Amino acid sequence: MLLLEKGIGGKSLLDIVKVVHLTKRIIPLFWGAFLSIFILFLPGRVWAIQNSYKVGIEDVLSITVWGEPELDKTVVVAQDGTINYPLLGNIAVAGYTVKEIDELITRLLAADYLVNPQVDVMVKEYRSQKVLVLGEVLHPGLYILTGPTSLLEIISRAGGVSDKVGNQVSILRSPVEERKIKDNEHASTSVEEKEAKSILIDLEELLKGRDLAKNIYLEPGDIVFLAGKKDTNISEQQVYISGRVQKPGAYEYQKGLTALNACIMAGGFDK
Structure with missing residues (x-):
C-alpha cells in the first residue's frame, strides 16, 4: 500500500509516510556499479552543493x-x-x-x-526541498535534496531499481508555488504559479548511456515513479492517496500507473 499525504515544500501536494510493497525486490548487479562510477566522478560535487543550493x-x-x-x-x-x-x-x-x-x-x-x-x-x-520516489525501487519514500540532484542519483539513493522494474520513469512536476525574492527590504516576495506536467523517460536508454540528456535534475516537489514490467503481478496492490486531492481514498493499482494518473484517479488537485 502506498500512503500519500500533503506536505512537500510546506504547501505542495504530496508527502509519504510509509510505502509497503507485497513483492520482494532485488537490485541488479549492474546498477550499483553503474551508479557508483557515475556519481563518484561528478566534478566539484561536494563544494557545489552549498553554493548552488x-x-x-x-x-x-x-x-x-x-x-x-x-x-x-x-x-x-x-x-x-x-x-x-x-x-x-x-x-x-x-x-x-x-x-x-x-x-x-x-x-x-x-x-x-x-x-x-x-x-x-x-x-x-537540509529540510525544505523534497522529492517523492515511488514504484520499482528498493526503498520508496520521501527524499531531501541537498543540492543539484539528478534522476539517476535519486534512484541510487532509493536503493536502486528492483528486479521488476520496467523501462519507463515518470516525473510529475507538481504545481507548487515558486517564490521569487526581490531585492530585500527585508522580506519582499512574489509568487509564481507553475502548472503540473508529466515527464516520461526511457530508463533502459538512460542506463545504457544512449540518452544521458534525460538524466535531468529534479526540482523540489517532484514525484518520481518507476513503472514495473508489464507482466508484474500487482493485482493485490493498492494505492492510498490523501491530502490535496478531490477524492482521497484507496484505489486499485493499475499496470503502468503514473503519479499524474494517480492524482487524476483521485479527482485531481484540490484547489
Whole structure:
C-alpha cells in the first residue's frame, strides 16, 4: 500500500509516510556499479552543493560573523521564508543560495553596523526541498535534496531499481508555488504559479548511456515513479492517496500507473 499525504515544500501536494510493497525486490548487479562510477566522478560535487543550493522553509542555517560572537547564530527559516537575525530583524532568504544570503547579510551589516564584516553562512540542516520516489525501487519514500540532484542519483539513493522494474520513469512536476525574492527590504516576495506536467523517460536508454540528456535534475516537489514490467503481478496492490486531492481514498493499482494518473484517479488537485 502506498500512503500519500500533503506536505512537500510546506504547501505542495504530496508527502509519504510509509510505502509497503507485497513483492520482494532485488537490485541488479549492474546498477550499483553503474551508479557508483557515475556519481563518484561528478566534478566539484561536494563544494557545489552549498553554493548552488537554494534555501527554503524549515532549513537550518549557521551564520558566523568573524570577531562578533554575539552575531553567531543558528536560525530556522520560518514559514514566510524569513529568518530573524540580530540588528537586522526579519530577512527574506527562501529562494536564495547560501552565497547570496552571505552577500546580503554582509551588505546589510556593512551599511549601518560594522566595518568590513566577514560573514560565513552554511546550511546546517537540509529540510525544505523534497522529492517523492515511488514504484520499482528498493526503498520508496520521501527524499531531501541537498543540492543539484539528478534522476539517476535519486534512484541510487532509493536503493536502486528492483528486479521488476520496467523501462519507463515518470516525473510529475507538481504545481507548487515558486517564490521569487526581490531585492530585500527585508522580506519582499512574489509568487509564481507553475502548472503540473508529466515527464516520461526511457530508463533502459538512460542506463545504457544512449540518452544521458534525460538524466535531468529534479526540482523540489517532484514525484518520481518507476513503472514495473508489464507482466508484474500487482493485482493485490493498492494505492492510498490523501491530502490535496478531490477524492482521497484507496484505489486499485493499475499496470503502468503514473503519479499524474494517480492524482487524476483521485479527482485531481484540490484547489
